[in-house]
Amino acid sequence: MDGKVDWMAYGLPVEGEDGPFVGQQVQPVATCEVGATVADARRALEESGEDLLVVVAEGLAVGQVEADELTQHAEEEPLLDVMSPVPSTYRPSVTVEALAEDGGDGRHLVTTSDGRLLGAVTIEAHDHEHDHDRFERDLTELMAAIGERFGDREPSEDELRGFLRERLVSEGRSEEEADRFLGEMQTG
Amino acid sequence: MFQSVDKDEVRRLLDDGAQLVEVLEPRQHRLAHLPGAVSIPAWELTRERAQELDRDRPIVVYCFDTL
Numbered sequence: 120m121d122g123k124v125d126w127m128a129y130g131l132p133v134e135g136e137d138g139p140f141v142g143q144q145v146q147p148v149a150t151c152e153v154g155a156t157v158a159d160a161r162r163a164l165e166e167s168g169e170d171l172l173v174v175v176a177e178g179l180a181v182g183q184v185e186a187d188e189l190t191q192h193a194e195e196e197p198l199l200d201v202m203s204p205v206p207s208t209y210r211p212s213v214t215v216e217a218l219a220e221d222g223g224d225g226r227h228l229v230t231t232s233d234g235r236l237l238g239a240v241t242i243e244a245h246d247h248e249h250d251h252d253r254f255e256r257d258l259t260e261l262m263a264a265i266g267e268r269f270g271d272r273e274p275s276e277d278e279l280r281g282f283l284r285e286r287l288v289s290e291g292r293s294e295e296e297a298d299r300f301l302g303e304m305q306t307g
Numbered sequence: 308m309f310q311s312v313d314k315d316e317v318r319r320l321l322d323d324g325a326q327l328v329e330v331l332e333p334r335q336h337r338l339a340h341l342p343g344a345v346s347i348p349a350w351e352l353t354r355e356r357a358q359e360l361d362r363d364r365p366i367v368v369y370c371f372d373t374l
Binding site: 121122123124125126127129131132133134135136137138140212 | 312313314317318329331336337338339340341342343344369370371
């Protein structure tokens with residue numbers, strides 16, 4: 120049955136603070152039905168230009184095979200005998216950030232809650248490095264700004280909170296958003 | 308009258324001016340909701356809260372996996 124998860128699965132627009140979501144970045148993957156042979160899989164991979172093929176049964180992901188593995192098997196071999204089980208898959212309603220944290224770099228299959236294959240999302244290794252670098256830069260800038268405002272004196276909690284709120288608002292967040300962010304930071 | 312609809316029907320209803328109601332907890336709504344959806348958690352779906360809605364327009368109520 121459709122719901123918010125399925126809405127997102129089709130990359131349809133959503134509003135809110137979170138995102139981007141896996142469902143908005145999912146890409147098609149090469150597939151073959153369970154009755155296919157190694158030759159069918161090779162052909163599908165050649166046509167798609169991909170190096171990973173997902174084996175499906177009536178739309179459900181049941182296995183996968185890498186292009187390299189296929190070279191070790193005869194063309195007439197059933198794909199069922201060659202494929203590996205599908206690893207953990209992700210729902211389209213998960214954020215890309217959460218997927219990267221949980222699954223790390225590489226390609227991850229995306230399925231609906233009932234196992235229907237939607238495609239895959241690839242997390243690039245440099246994305247993490249970029250995020251890490253950005254976090255380090257933001258933190259350095261923030262510490263410098265705190266030093267500039269308060270000098271050697273250690274600010275009270277209220278002063279620090281007021282300073283952070285002012286900074287968040289100056290960066291374009293609404294006062295309400297800034298308060299919510301600070302509230303979450305305190306409870307988190 | 309109550310009936311289940313799929314996403315394509317929801318899009319059609321929205322084009323015709325339907326209202327969307329998300330019945331998940333407010334945090335879920337804050338993080339992500341269908342465009343224009345109002346948040347009325349299932350446990351707050353009382354006659355009083357229902358008065359916030361326009362009875363002359365279709366109302367699409369959804370949760371995580373059901374429209």
